[in-house]
Amino acid sequence: MRALLALEDGSLFPGRALGAPGQAGGEVVFNTAMTGYEEILTDPSYHGQIVVFTAPHIGNYGMQGDEESAGPHAAGVVAREVCETPSHARSRQSLVAYLRAHDRFALSDVDTRALTLRLREKGVLRGWMTTRVEDPAEAVGRARELPRMDQIDAVGAVSTPAAYQWRESRYHDRSDGARPDGPRIVVLDCGVKFGILRELDRRGCQITVLPAHAEPSWIERLSPDGLVLSNGPGDPSALTESLPRIERLLQRYPTLAICLGHQLTGMVFGARIVKLPYGHHGANHPVKDLRTGHVAITSQNHNYAIDPSSVPDDLEVTHVNLNDQTVEGVRHRSRPIWSLQYHPEASPGPHEASGAFDEFVATLTGVSH
Secondary structure, rough: EEEEEEOOOEEEEEEEEEEEOOOEEEEEEEEEEOOOHHHHHOHHHHHHHHEEOOOEEOOOOEOOOOOOOOOOEEEEEEEOOOOOOOOOOOOOOHHHHHHHOOOOOEOOOOOOHHHHHHHHHOOOOOEEEEOOOOOOOHHHHHHHOOOHHHHHHHHHHHHOOOOOOOOOOHHHHOOOOOOOOOOEEEEEOOOOOHHHHHHOOOOOOOEEEEEOOOOOHHHHOOOEEEEEEEOOOOOOOOHHHHHHHHHHHHHOOOOEEHHHHHHHHHHHHHOEEEEEEHHHHHHHEEEEEEEEEEEEEEEEEEEEEHHHHHOOOOEEEEEEEEEEEEEEEEOOOOEEEEEEOEEEOOOOOOOOOOHHHHHHHHOOOOOOO
């Protein structure tokens, strides 16, 4: 069936409808990763967004159970070509069948090169996907009517409604039945990826995941050794009312903040947040550790960044993006607070930056309860 992606600037990109029938809208972003469509589509940070894959062909290895959450969060999918008959020993179903089962609209046969160039030139744009190709003006109008990311409660839409424990048997099952006795970690779920929980889990941490709005008193009752502020979707400026609560937590607990958590940490200490023209979405971003000179190729997914000119004296910039010199990491000069813009869990890869979890967990070892 013929379909169309209409952007708010009036641009039209025809294609073929796949996935669930109907229409979909959201902020249009492009991802440059060559693999990992399963992890990308199920990353809660893509809530409210249409993902354009710059890789010319996706879906060839099917869906293998490597999701980063309980289901897809991207509002829609755009690709040049989608394989409908995958071939892989681990494949459970095709990408198209998965999208249909989860009521997600997709477009294939799209000139994604031209679409990506448009987004690079114009910046992030809202878009509307539809099979009603006979009225493109209506589709453009629907795109312009969509709410902007600072107008929606994106974190509230993806955060867990209730606390839960995370424990994967493949990391902790032992013949003597012993349970892990590693550091106790509370994860504030702003849209956490399973990969972050797995990295903490494989290091022996005892993990409790709480809703993003959890009050400090709830966390204090759990007496954790450390805190993780997770990644998540949306505009951090929409979360300013949460800053006093986060500040109280940062004063008390060693903290690792990732992506959205990194931006909120910067805001707590007075840094400004800026929106990038078209964001960082992909698995090929070089990040330099200014402390060691080491460069890692990282996985990233964010539209916002800390303004480097606003970093306060309390924070030390530890990492920078070598493509555009944006701030990729900060550390408090006197307190155990680490903050990273990139994704050290790297789902999808590459896996060069997972040492951040080693550093965080090692610091917590021996902390008194």
